Amino acid sequence: MRKKISAALLGLGIAGSSVLMTGGAATSHGYSDNPPSRQILCAQGKVKNCGQIVWEPQSVEGPKGFPTRGPADGKICAGGDVRWAPLDDPRGGKWPATKLASGQSVNLTWRIPVPHSTTDFRYYLTKDGFDPTKPVTRASLDLTPFHTVPYNGRQPSSSVSHPATLPQRSGKHVLVAVWTINDTGNAFYACSDVEF
Template sequence: MNRKLAAAAAGALLAPVLVVANPAGIASAHGYVNSPASRQAQCAQHTVPCGSVQYEPQSVEGPKGLKSCNGGLARFAELNDDSKGWHATPVGRTVTFTWTFTARHRTANYEYYIGNQKIADISGNNQQPPSTVSHQVNLGSHTGRQKVLAVWNIADTANAFYSCIDLQVS
């Protein structure tokens, strides 16, 4: 019994030191496109039935350079399923995408793709963003149903955050 008490006391004393000594790491940044509703936003809003991403839509994080909706994470694989019944937001040729950040991190840039074509690249100026950021993106000649991949590239890690947004472009 005394060993358990001593271990608990040591843990309680050591925990604050570890929190202060441990620098802000990769897990300190989280974000996703909230408007128009990305696939993970639709999961969080219960528009489409989903697994664990409904509880943490901001956590679709993976290595930079991916072109997948799930950021390479098997637990969020359903975000890659184009037949799942995602709601496509009606838009014109220019769309304002709004990112919501639950934890902010210095930003290299934001990239937007339709298929393998990059349609926008917006600098983050190596700055920490406010709690929301909006970008106006011209979709060019794309019409009809389109899936946009939005990528938030973190400045000081090898990771990025991924969001796919389904649009009906008129």
């Protein structure tokens, strides 16, 4: 009887540790939520068949240095991490798109459950003529960010909003948001589908 109780308690301890370790991983980092990023649309269940990202929308982390370094072309939306590969799938151009207008002022926002020392936030848009049925590549992006917010090593709060004016565009596009971490070799990536 004692062996059964000990085995049961041991099993509960292992299960509890697993839950705590998994929960800890899911409470770190951050994601872009305005315009809604692909990862938050997946986590909210608005887009299906997204894989593991539904549990970790804040974890799209990859090498920093974009656009000269960082994730490979076609893997930018997933930060180059194969676990989040469904974010790179253009889904035939059918990702839900936020309606925007050229010249519009917009608040670009991030939710950051655990802040990091930050270099900057940068925002890129695909060029006019972008084909939304294709993955995002450097060739499809205007590689000069339309908005940059320097942080010089400071930590952002749990929610940050960056007022920006949108450049001239028409049709469907992808907005790529990059949060560059100051004291690691990584950055966080978020792709938002938009329509002008």
